[in-house]
Amino acid sequence: MVEAPFVQGPRPAIGAPQRVRNDAGLWVMRLVDIPIHDWKIFAYRAILLRVIATSGALYMPMWDWRRAPLSPSDPTPFSDGTTFSDSSLFAGVSTPGVVAATAEQMTTRFRMTPPDGALLSAGQFIGLGERGYGIFDLEEIDDSGDKMISVWPPLREALVAGDEVELYDPVIRMRVDITQARTTLGSLHLGIHGVVSLDFIEDTW
Incomplete structure (x- = not known):
């Protein structure tokens, strides 16, 4: 989604409110309610905190790869012409x-x-x-x-x-939205399980 593509004024007594297109809208990606089990929540937190602390950028795909457009290029076998055991080929x-x-x-x-x-x-x-x-x-x-x-x-x-x-x-250079850190860092359930939601926002370097 694109964050804030419009700026809207107050609603008048008569007619529609004034809307101004905002050309500075940023891409936002949200991963909601991701379950993390078996103490892995701590490893997840450590990785995320390092990303936030170093202001590291991430490259996020715009397509779910399972639903991306199919490339028209021909598949490729191994160098000797053989295929995988199920007859599939390299993309x-x-x-x-x-x-x-x-x-x-x-x-x-x-x-x-x-x-x-x-x-x-x-x-x-x-x-x-x-x-x-x-x-x-x-x-x-x-x-x-x-x-x-x-x-x-x-x-x-x-x-x-x-x-x-x-x-x-296609990919977008993005950063973790630290304004959502409360949900990003994940809550613990029974001390070992966690559920997290991650927000990414387009990098404006």
């Missing part, structure tokens, strides 16, 4: 898209050359560097195969032709 390398023209910072549209066989649709997430974006519109430009991509939030940084667009495994 092939996913080819990224390429930015086809310069785009200014804070714009919401840019031109992209997708790889052959890419299945793009509105509602899909993409990655540009360490930032994540959601596509809300796609437009065919010409017979070249290029597409005009409309995204939200606005581009955090300017793009130049040749920049890579991650289509199948």
Whole structure:
């Protein structure tokens, strides 16, 4: 989700309240009620406290990998041509898209050359560097195969032709939201079990 995409004024006596779009909205991810058992809550706390103490950034995937778009690349066997015992293969390398023209910072549209066989649709997430974006519109430009991509939030940084667009495994640079530390550090049940909720917020370095 994107935190605070709008700023809304007080409700007037007549009509709708004034709403101003906030282009500084940040991506927020929440993992809610995660059970941790068998004393592992202490190891979890130690790791989390180290992350908070060192202000360490984390890279969070925008897709649940089990539900991510299927890469059109061909699967790969072992070097001798054999497969795993269940006949499965290694996943092939996913080819990224390429930015086809310069785009200014804070714009919401840019031109992209997708790889052959890419299945793009509105509602899909993409990655540009360490930032994540959601596509809300796609437009065919010409017979070249290029597409005009409309995204939200606005581009955090300017793009130049040749920049890579991650289509199948986009990640966002995020930090643990320490304002939620009370629930983040986890409560103990019977001294050995814990239930935690984690909030991550996009890093604004």
